[in-house]
Amino acid sequence: MSEEYSKYGFSTRAVHSGVNKDSLYNSCTTPIYTSSTYYWNDLTTNSGYDYTRSANPTRKALEENIASLEGGVGAQATATGMAAITTVMHLFVPGDHIIAGNDIYGGTYRLFADVFTKMGLRFSFVDMGNADAVREAITPDTKCIWIETPSNPLLNVVDIEAVTAVARERRLLTIADNTFLSPYLQRPFEMGVDIIVHSTTKYLNGHSDVVGGCVVSKTKEHADKVAYIVNALGLGCSPFDAFLVLRGVKSLGPRMEAHQKGAMAVARMLDGHANVEKVYYPGLESHPDHELAKRQQKGFGGMVSFDIKGGRPAAEKLFARTKLFQLAESLGGIESLIEYPETMSHASMTAQARLAAGISEKTIRISVGIEDPQDLVADLKQALEG
Missing domain, CATH: 3.40.640.10 (Type I PLP-dependent aspartate aminotransferase-like (Major domain))
Structure with missing residues (x-):
């Protein structure tokens, strides 16, 4: 150092x-x-x-x-x-x-x-x-x-x-x-x-x-x-x-603050949405590891995952309707990305390994960018309800 x-x-x-x-x-x-x-x-x-x-x-x-x-x-x-x-x-x-x-x-x-x-x-x-x-x-x-x-x-x-x-x-x-x-x-x-x-x-x-x-x-x-x-x-x-x-x-600190601000807004919207079964975000009080995350992390980060009701057909409709979330792998960039682990980021795992991990055809992963949180929430909401 x-x-x-x-x-x-x-x-x-x-x-x-x-x-x-x-x-x-x-x-x-x-x-x-x-x-x-x-x-x-x-x-x-x-x-x-x-x-x-x-x-x-x-x-x-x-x-x-x-x-x-x-x-x-x-x-x-x-x-x-x-x-x-x-x-x-x-x-x-x-x-x-x-x-x-x-x-x-x-x-x-x-x-x-x-x-x-x-x-x-x-x-x-x-x-x-x-x-x-x-x-x-x-x-x-x-x-x-x-x-x-x-x-x-x-x-x-x-x-x-x-x-x-x-x-x-x-x-x-x-x-x-x-x-x-x-x-x-x-x-x-x-x-x-x-x-x-x-x-x-x-x-x-x-x-x-x-x-x-x-x-x-x-x-x-x-x-x-x-x-x-x-x-x-x-x-x-x-x-x-x-x-x-x-x-x-050089801009890591300010970017991370913007990422997690948007992620929290997105997670809270998803957590109360009728078309979402489960939200995975440690920043939510309902997350089983919330207190642990508070203790060992400075913040909760910019990644949010959720299980969508209706499985893959519902996921495909969602991906087709988003305007601000690009359907792409990777994460951590200034733009928001959305992806389907089963066929994208975790396709290299066997179906048995994904099942053991809890990854299903309902699972969707989001990398929340630094766009205005209200715009991201509105875009994802309309895509879920379309």
């Missing part, structure tokens, strides 16, 4: 960390260093950079920024969010066992269940809301507990402190996907997590114009291991992508 700005507040660090890199022209924004290679002063010394796969000044600036926001000692920016997860999975060896939630993002589930199982890793998918279920899933070969909270798409909240306490009992690594809330709303390191991953595509960038990921480490030991893996596998993000994320992250 950069000491230069560590004493300042969150949004100050978001704006200033990783910026002052241009001593030649005093640029107020971080330059894009597109060079693939850097010349050496002699056979043993260089500027600190030799080849962009290994390190790049623009990427380094982004890494400093995100490490500062999360409170980590180091970060590695990767080409995608899945590249970030791929990176941390290479901390383990064949035979290792990892515990994860049964309602995680579909792409993560696919990577775990279909790809890394073929490389010798073993996974158990359990109800992460039950600390006893997590404890019972531990075997002599367990090395890690994977935490995704709130979960995707049902927004179940995992008690991070309870899970990390279990992990400490058995000396297990804990890795948390903090994509849904960002460091502005949730601080996993402060609750005992060892490593944090992000899809920077989402809230950190916030403008739906780049894909990227990041791994943030709490200790130098993990930071060094992660950096080695990113370099060895060639998983680092491009300089231009790093520039775009660094540009976007």
Whole structure:
């Protein structure tokens, strides 16, 4: 974590960390260093950079920024969010066992269940809301507990402190996907997590114009291991992508406030609508994890899911009628998106796995943008009633 700005507040660090890199022209924004290679002063010394796969000044600036926001000692920016997860999975060896939630993002589930199982890793998918279920899933070969909270798409909240306490009992690594809330709303390191991953595509960038990921480490030991893996596998993000994320992250605080303001308005409307069976939003007092979310989060975020009465036919009619909600995957951008997990974000899960997670043909996921909340509420309401 950069000491230069560590004493300042969150949004100050978001704006200033990783910026002052241009001593030649005093640029107020971080330059894009597109060079693939850097010349050496002699056979043993260089500027600190030799080849962009290994390190790049623009990427380094982004890494400093995100490490500062999360409170980590180091970060590695990767080409995608899945590249970030791929990176941390290479901390383990064949035979290792990892515990994860049964309602995680579909792409993560696919990577775990279909790809890394073929490389010798073993996974158990359990109800992460039950600390006893997590404890019972531990075997002599367990090395890690994977935490995704709130979960995707049902927004179940995992008690991070309870899970990390279990992990400490058995000396297990804990890795948390903090994509849904960002460091502005949730601080996993402060609750005992060892490593944090992000899809920077989402809230950190916030403008739906780049894909990227990041791994943030709490200790130098993990930071060094992660950096080695990113370099060895060639998983680092491009300089231009790093520039775009660094540009976007500057407005993270104000954007998250706007996202969650709109999400609360949408959730409250859905909660009382005759054509909605159930709303999944921790900000609602009726959500079973509401008090837990209040305790471990600064806010409730911009994601809302719900079950629509009538299943897929009703969902298709809704999607056809929305004017402000675009039918698209991804999340965390300034524009509002709506999607159908069964055929989109979670299609990579088996039908049995979706059923076990509670995802059905009724389930719809919304990423609430920063538009005027009253407009979003009116648009969704007319689409439900059409």
